Amino acid sequence: MTTLAPGRGDSTGTRSALAGLNPVAKLGASLVLALVLVLTIDWVSAGVALACELVLFLWAGLTLRVFLVRTALVWIAAPAAGLTTLLYGQAAGVVHWSFGLVLVTDGSIELAVATVLRVLAIGLPAVVLFITIDPTDLADGLGQVVKLPARFVLGGLAGLRMVGLFLDDWRALELARRARGIGDSGAIRRFFNQAFALLVLSIRRGSKLATAMEARGFGAPIQRTWARESTFGAREYGLMAIGLAIALLAVTVSVMTGHWNFVLA
């Protein structure tokens, strides 16, 4: 369960300024960028945002290797999304190539470029900010800064810790099915049976966990305190401001160059 082990920046190979920032600020900055960038589909806004981000990544304290490994999925997803758009995207202008439903046109080329840049511009900063988030710190932040209900935040956090146990359970269920003579055929049906068995096991585990939490006073009608203070100060506002600034700059340049293409219009 390496993904859930306490991070605090040490396990990710980063010693960056980002690691100590409140996770809520990281979440907020990524959200601002993403929200603004999904409002339009043009290559200019995404390009501007991406350019700014790539410069800022230099200060994130990640080695190139860590950066590439952690963001690998984004680098794969972006071209894949781009290729789909290129082949099937809305046709406009000169037709360059056609084959059955596939139609590559000026319009689809432009859309494809915009898509690739957009996935990168939203995905890369999200990953860079998120790899330094520790789930416990995030829960502290959501509870104390965003003031979400403690029941919801801590319940979710405790549940997350069980994911590692589910992986063990799944493996044991698989071996047990082979041992019981039903592992030879019907792979699809077996998968669903096994998934159902896992569900039953996780509900049982969940209710045991809930009892353990209740026994420690969770849900008592007392104003809860927080052992770890989650602070939201100048550095956090700074990060949010950077996110907002990039978003605004991208929109401004896009509108001024006449490329703004509002998706809801």
Next chain:
Amino acid sequence: MTVDSSKARRAASGSAAGASIDARGWGWRHAGRRAWAVSNLDLRIEPGERVLLLGASGSGKSTFVHALAGVLGGDDEGEHSGQLLLNGSDPMHARGRVGLLLQDPDSQVILARVGDDVAFGCENLGVPRDEIWRRVEAALRMVGLNLPLNHPTSALSGGQKQRLALAGVLAMRPGLLLLDEPTANLDPAGVQEVRDSVARVLDQSDATFLVIEHRVSIWQDLVNRVIVLDRDGGVLADGAPGDVLARQREHLAESGVWVPGVAHQLPARARATAPGASPSSPEPLLQARSLSIARSANQVVASGIDVQIVAGRALAITGPNGAGKSTLALTLAGLLTPTAGRVVASREFARGAAGDPIRWKSRDLLTRIGTVFQDPEHQLIAATVRAELAVGPRALGLTDAVITSRIDELLQRLRLDHLAEANPFTLSGGEKRRLSVGTVLATQPGLLVLDEPTFGQDFRTWREIVRFLGELIDGGTAVVAVSHDADFVAALADVEYRLPETERSAAPVVRR
């Protein structure tokens, strides 16, 4: 002890004054059940008393303890009769004044870091931040868990997890400490760890103490009162430990309690390795040759293993936590692929199944190697006990008549006949264990592989399992059993294969 010294001690450890318990004709019935889990319970426990609570399974010990902890739920979870009072008021309103330690170490870890987990209860009780961390340090010191506060909880052993949970409970400064079979899921080293921690805690605390446990010897010296609950309601016996244990010895042993001094009374096995037995050993069914085992592809836990499995003999796999005992058993059972070396089956044993056991079809395993997993719930797949037992025989394509007769016989032998139509998940721990053994026996394999078959079982089930396996072995079945249980190994094993401590297992290892 004078009042002054008691006060000083309490101030040093910060424990609360002990709570009193009053039950007046108290009873509880779970919603949807016909029978009362507890009924007509009348007793008083004075502040600071240390009580061992005994009784047959089904006598409502856990229900009583859960009610005291206020986690039994409201009116939609069940109905109560009479009165149950903690310090003269309803336990439901006393959350935090009662600390409850449960049986399963895995389901009690709540947060990812040791310090945070201990702090969790204090947070819920609204303790100020500075005070929380003082209490966390003190509680960890008391249970003897000398780990950094940011140590990951996932890297703790079972015994350490239980001590962590105990620290979390102590940090709440409860006036009543409840332990519900706290060592049932631990290996002997873990049991000792937890017992020593509790002893240290009791030295420094005035809290009232109540523990449920099948194994009397663990707690006998730490308590000053034993209460035995009656299955038919009320209290069967109550008094000083030596007195009650002497008077109720036979009844307790029959109820599944491990009473010190009650002999096992097992029929002796005709052992192949007994002195004077003929040295002519038959050809082994399976041979492991310079085997390297791994739970997942690149985590080799042990290597250079050579063992032989012979018909009519029992091989016990022992060793410290994390040494790879379960992994070795599952590799021998043809379920995990060895990273090096081979598990070779004799021609007679393979009976036409091609290659090493790991290459055999799932269906071919049924009549050759039966595996009983550590957690019976992992291998339960049917909706009723009868259907569960039929899974293997059906996969073999046996006729209905054969299946019915086999199952009826098994149901009777395993004392599950009254539960034939019950859902396997609703059975008790001991019944589930017997059922999981039964599912394997239904296809009559020549080799039985069992992972911790006596783990967490009470005395009665323990005795049944040992007797049952003894009969099978003497009848010619080969048995491989992973076990921490020295009594079990002594009673059954012909050969013990002890896995050495690995470098990896020197560090705390997660589960198994």
